[in-house]
Amino acid sequence: MIRRPALAARLDSPRVLGYLLIVPAAIILLGLLAYPLLLGIWLSLTSATIGNPGQFIGLQNYATIFADPIFRGAAWYSVFYTICAEAGKLVLGLALALLLNQRFRGYRVSRALMLLPWVAPTVLSALAWLWLLDPQFSAISWLLLRLHLIHSNIDFLGHPWSARMSLIVVNIWRGLPYFAIGYLAGLQSIPKDLYEAAAIDGADGWQAFRRITWPLLMPITTILVAFSSIFTLTDFQLIWTITHGGPTDATQVFTTLAYQRAISGGQLGEGAAIAVSPIVIMIVLAFFVVRSVREK
Amino acid sequence: MRHIDRRDFLVSSAAGIGAAALAGSVPVTAFAAESPFKPEKGASLQLLRWTAFVKSDATIWDENTKKFTDATGVPVTIQNLTWNDVTPKAALAAQVGSGPDIVMGWNDDPFVYPDKLIEMTDLVEYMGKAHGGYYDNARSYCYDQDVKRWVSFPIGCTGNAVNYRKSWAKEAGFSEFPKDLDGMLKLARGLKKNGHPTGFALGHAVGDANSWTHWILWGFGGKQANPDNSIAINSGETSNALDYARQLYETMIDGVAGWDDSSNNKAFAAGLIGMTMNGISIWYAEKTADPALFPDFANATPPYGPVKTHTISNNFTSAYVFKYSKYPNAAKEYLRFMLDSPQADRWVTEMLGYVTPALRGYSDLPIWTSNPNITPYRDALAGAKYDGFNGKPGKAAAQALDEFVLVDMFADVCVNKLANKDAMRKAEAKLTAIYKRA
Numbered sequence: 107m108i109r110r111p112a113l114a115a116r117l118d119s120p121r122v123l124g125y126l127l128i129v130p131a132a133i134i135l136l137g138l139l140a141y142p143l144l145l146g147i148w149l150s151l152t153s154a155t156i157g158n159p160g161q162f163i164g165l166q167n168y169a170t171i172f173a174d175p176i177f178r179g180a181a182w183y184s185v186f187y188t189i190c191a192e193a194g195k196l197v198l199g200l201a202l203a204l205l206l207n208q209r210f211r212g213y214r215v216s217r218a219l220m221l222l223p224w225v226a227p228t229v230l231s232a233l234a235w236l237w238l239l240d241p242q243f244s245a246i247s248w249l250l251l252r253l254h255l256i257h258s259n260i261d262f263l264g265h266p267w268s269a270r271m272s273l274i275v276v277n278i279w280r281g282l283p284y285f286a287i288g289y290l291a292g293l294q295s296i297p298k299d300l301y302e303a304a305a306i307d308g309a310d311g312w313q314a315f316r317r318i319t320w321p322l323l324m325p326i327t328t329i330l331v332a333f334s335s336i337f338t339l340t341d342f343q344l345i346w347t348i349t350h351g352g353p354t355d356a357t358q359v360f361t362t363l364a365y366q367r368a369i370s371g372g373q374l375g376e377g378a379a380i381a382v383s384p385i386v387i388m389i390v391l392a393f394f395v396v397r398s399v400r401e402k
Numbered sequence: 403m404r405h406i407d408r409r410d411f412l413v414s415s416a417a418g419i420g421a422a423a424l425a426g427s428v429p430v431t432a433f434a435a436e437s438p439f440k441p442e443k444g445a446s447l448q449l450l451r452w453t454a455f456v457k458s459d460a461t462i463w464d465e466n467t468k469k470f471t472d473a474t475g476v477p478v479t480i481q482n483l484t485w486n487d488v489t490p491k492a493a494l495a496a497q498v499g500s501g502p503d504i505v506m507g508w509n510d511d512p513f514v515y516p517d518k519l520i521e522m523t524d525l526v527e528y529m530g531k532a533h534g535g536y537y538d539n540a541r542s543y544c545y546d547q548d549v550k551r552w553v554s555f556p557i558g559c560t561g562n563a564v565n566y567r568k569s570w571a572k573e574a575g576f577s578e579f580p581k582d583l584d585g586m587l588k589l590a591r592g593l594k595k596n597g598h599p600t601g602f603a604l605g606h607a608v609g610d611a612n613s614w615t616h617w618i619l620w621g622f623g624g625k626q627a628n629p630d631n632s633i634a635i636n637s638g639e640t641s642n643a644l645d646y647a648r649q650l651y652e653t654m655i656d657g658v659a660g661w662d663d664s665s666n667n668k669a670f671a672a673g674l675i676g677m678t679m680n681g682i683s684i685w686y687a688e689k690t691a692d693p694a695l696f697p698d699f700a701n702a703t704p705p706y707g708p709v710k711t712h713t714i715s716n717n718f719t720s721a722y723v724f725k726y727s728k729y730p731n732a733a734k735e736y737l738r739f740m741l742d743s744p745q746a747d748r749w750v751t752e753m754l755g756y757v758t759p760a761l762r763g764y765s766d767l768p769i770w771t772s773n774p775n776i777t778p779y780r781d782a783l784a785g786a787k788y789d790g791f792n793g794k795p796g797k798a799a800a801q802a803l804d805e806f807v808l809v810d811m812f813a814d815v816c817v818n819k820l821a822n823k824d825a826m827r828k829a830e831a832k833l834t835a836i837y838k839r840a
Contacts, residue, residue, distance in 0.1 A: 156514055170835075236662075242657060261656050263605070264660040352605045352806065353660065366804060369490045369494070371800070373840075376839065
């Protein structure tokens, strides 16, 4: 009988080998995801400032920020920004996907071009939008003036509501390809014979969409909305580049306010509390993603 | 006690070496040998500074740095960052204990992490004696009253003045720029009537929005805090300042609440506005952009308000050295060299006074009087006030500036049409929270 080395014998055990194989992934997850998250939570429970670890103060930072009208405003706009942007991206992304699912001349090029807003560096596209939304030099205003549709430049960023809505439009523009490409993949996975059967039964286009397309796109919709909502809720670059949270804090969101308090102002503990506070919303969204994936 | 100014120093310094160096006849190494700051053996330095708006600023700074390296053998690596990015980058360095040896930062930044910075008192005193002392802003932004030491070395400010078009002012009935705020409002109304609105930033523009709103507030006697740091923003003086701002806002071009720090430069260059407030770069840029029209662009000292004193607000820059640096002496010697004669003379002269030095001795450089449009920038620091005036300079004032509390108060009145009392109460609540947590 040939004796096998003890190590090799142990590696033959599925339990040992299984754990061993997930170690690299676990290290990466713990180091890059869990550690920063736990550090953020810990900092939010301390009086840490830049260069000073501070002391444990329990939930005092949370009490402070929940009493702060700027934080409440930022929380409100973060949620509003996310809901509006997700609704816009969902409707327009689905429409774009339905369009690009058709075979027409140049459809391959169109699909590639559609991805441009998604692949362009966020800061670069934000700077381009900053120019497009400029109160004096906006190309949008210039075009509308030439078409005699407006009489003076549009003040996109100079008033609270116009600034809020402008940022939502920019976010929709940027995130649209993510939805469109996701829906396009979903549409192409729907068996054609379902539509043929529906046609034989006399269903029109709208009925086919309601009874076949939309129900079969629901799982991917859940995933797209949940992931995109997490990205949108934690959006920083677009807003910081275009408005810096202004005018009059009208476009502050969790991330910009956390950055302002923690980095510029040096209040790491309070900044961490602001950054950690939307975590409950994100956990709920993540729950829906996991559930949807399991169901699928 | 006899006042020692920069010229006295140059004449009386050992063997006239300083004066000879100014004339360029003695190698810099000879003058450097007199310095009390001896670079460590094998030293090398990293400097983080803000990106120059005026090309000659960076060119001469780099040339002077090379001279320093030639003279001392200490290589210096310079990293340039946009203005707004210096503060977070420096904060990160303070937090992790690694990064540039020297940071050329803004306003109250050193007060956010004074314990991480080396004491600069010896360098500050040495240079003060050599160059006629400092303007008051130097102490406000570099001497930390909590830790009771100089934590940063004052360099100067990118001074602010009012920028306007002479021909348009003349059309409005003003052959000279008004000396008081009432006169300026009349000019602004005249400009607006003739199709040349004014433009003062009211968005979250770090430099431009803070500068003019602070100037108007202080001009009417308003103040953010009292010397004991109790909040003083809710006052009749502040209300008067807000009334004035509301009237000035009526003369402004649309969209100023969405402006960033580059917006007024673009609008002024394009001829869309007839008056704004900025550093000298806005004027200097026209020299190459439109030489034919350049003589029509002019700068004026910001008019006085009812308090009848200078109430200007500038972007103050200073250099601080982190304790983690292995070469603190080399860093101090570098800063001494760069702000000493003849290096600083050339630096300030070539950039047409873009930076007004905090050392008073440099106010007699010929560049300041070579053109009447440069002279207002010479005086930018004379009597200038500081963030958080009349409270204690420090963390709270820095955070209030970072959060645009005063800018937003003015924007609330001008753009959001809030009543003065409501805008003041809102600002008061924000300031109370900031001063409490700082």
